[in-house]
Structure formats: structure tokens, C-alpha cells
Amino acid sequence: MADATYQPKVYRKQGGDEMVVADGGQITAESGSEIELESGSKIACESGGEIEGASGGIGDFQSGFLFYFADTSSFTADKLKYTLYSLNTRTTPWGDSGTNLSGGSVITPAYGYHILSLATGMSLANWQLPTANVGARLHIDGSGMEGDANVLLYASHTAGVSVACIGTASVLLSSINLSAAVEITLVCFDAGVWAIVDHNANATPQPIA
Numbered sequence: 001m002a003d004a005t006y007q008p009k010v011y012r013k014q015g016g017d018e019m020v021v022a023d024g025g026q027i028t029a030e031s032g033s034e035i036e037l038e039s040g041s042k043i044a045c046e047s048g049g050e051i052e053g054a055s056g057g058i059g060d061f062q063s064g065f066l067f068y069f070a071d072t073s074s075f076t077a078d079k080l081k082y083t084l085y086s087l088n089t090r091t092t093p094w095g096d097s098g099t100n101l102s103g104g105s106v107i108t109p110a111y112g113y114h115i116l117s118l119a120t121g122m123s124l125a126n127w128q129l130p131t132a133n134v135g136a137r138l139h140i141d142g143s144g145m146e147g148d149a150n151v152l153l154y155a156s157h158t159a160g161v162s163v164a165c166i167g168t169a170s171v172l173l174s175s176i177n178l179s180a181a182v183e184i185t186l187v188c189f190d191a192g193v194w195a196i197v198d199h200n201a202n203a204t205p206q207p208i209a
Contacts, residue, residue: 009021009025010025010026010027061077061080064076064078065077076134076135078133078134078135079134079135080135081135082111082133082134082135082136082188083135083136085109085111085112085136086112086135086136086137086138088112089113090113090114091108091109091115092114092115092116092117093107093114093115093116093117094117094118106130107127107128107130107138109130110131110136110138111136111138112137112138112139113141114138114140114141115141115143116141116142116143116145116151116178116182117144118144118146118149118150118151119147119149120146120147120149121147121148122149122150123148123149123150125151125152126154127151127153128153128154128155129156129161129194131192132188132192132193132194133188134190136188137186137187137188138186138187138194139183139184139185139186140153140178140182140183140184141182142178142180142181142182142183142202145180145181145182146180149179149180150177150178150179151177151178152176152177153175153177153184154174154175154176155173155175155194161194162193162194163195163196164195164196165196165205172207173196173205173206175206176199176203176204176206177203177206178202178203179204180202181202182199182200182202182203183198183200184198184199184200184203
């Protein structure tokens, strides 16, 4: 609470331990200037307070930057980036041969909502899971797959990518067979590992032998 006995709207409290900006006051950082928070310091935004970014402004959050939430959970800048990418990306891969999808064997991009389109008779097209980045989410929708079309979704363990069923994370999978009308969602909680968080009966996990 500002002290009404002070005339300026920006002042240092007696003793010099606190800087106060009263109603109508402002702190301006001019072009080229910088406000630096060292390790252990923070900006506290109390209930009803706002941090506003004007049009054209930039929040530059480097890899390793942490966002903390009221429930004490935290997001790194990279995790938040891949989570937002996942929510705003949508593709419709189509079958072009018996072995590939959209001319390539790796899911591109490595996040988002993908609606598969394969004709009847397209059997076991290979689709490789990409590198798993923490925060990324993949949802595969097989509503465009017809008849006996199916896809073998697999992880290249030699490339450092693995996939596991959530709740049984110690059981790694070699592949997942996807048939028509499949719905499956994978999320990366730990770098390099895709976890299956939801799937219907048209997704068949295959454990490593």
C-alpha cells in the first residue's frame, strides 16, 4: 500500500529497503536497457495483478527457463513451446505406397493432431515415431482409414526413441498396430520416451520380445 504522505508517485521508503510505485506512477525501461533478475529473485504477481505484453512486444524465454504455477508444478520454456505446438498443429497424412506415408516414413511434425487417410488394401505402412521432446503431444485419428488398411507405428530404439504404455512404463513397446477408426494419444513426459495416455481398441501395442 502506497503512503499518501509522499508526494511523488515513485519513491523509496524511509530506510531505503523498498521502492514503491503509487497509483498513476510508472517505471519505464527505455530502448536498449535491461532489468536483470539474478538467481533466487522473482517477480510476484498477486491476485488481480497483471503482466501485460503489448502488440509487437517479445517475451524471450531461453531453453531452461522455468514457468511456475500455483499448484507448484513447473514448465520449462521448451516444454511450454512443444505443448503449444501440439495444440496448434494439424495434418492429414495420406498413403502413397505400401511402406510409407506422405512420401516419408517418419511422423512430421513431431507433435499435433494427425488424421490418417489410407485406402482399403494398404497394409502395414511403416510410420516411425520422431524424437520425443518433453511437452509434445501426438494424437492419431484413423477416421480416414478404410477397410483393412493399417499402419505399423514404431520407435527406433537405436536412435534413442522409445514408447511405453502409461502405468506400465517398465514395459517398452516395439510397435503399435493401427487399424481403421483408430484413436491414440501419446505424450512425452520424459525426454526420448513417448507414453501412451489413451487409445481405443483399434490400437494394438506390441511389447518388445
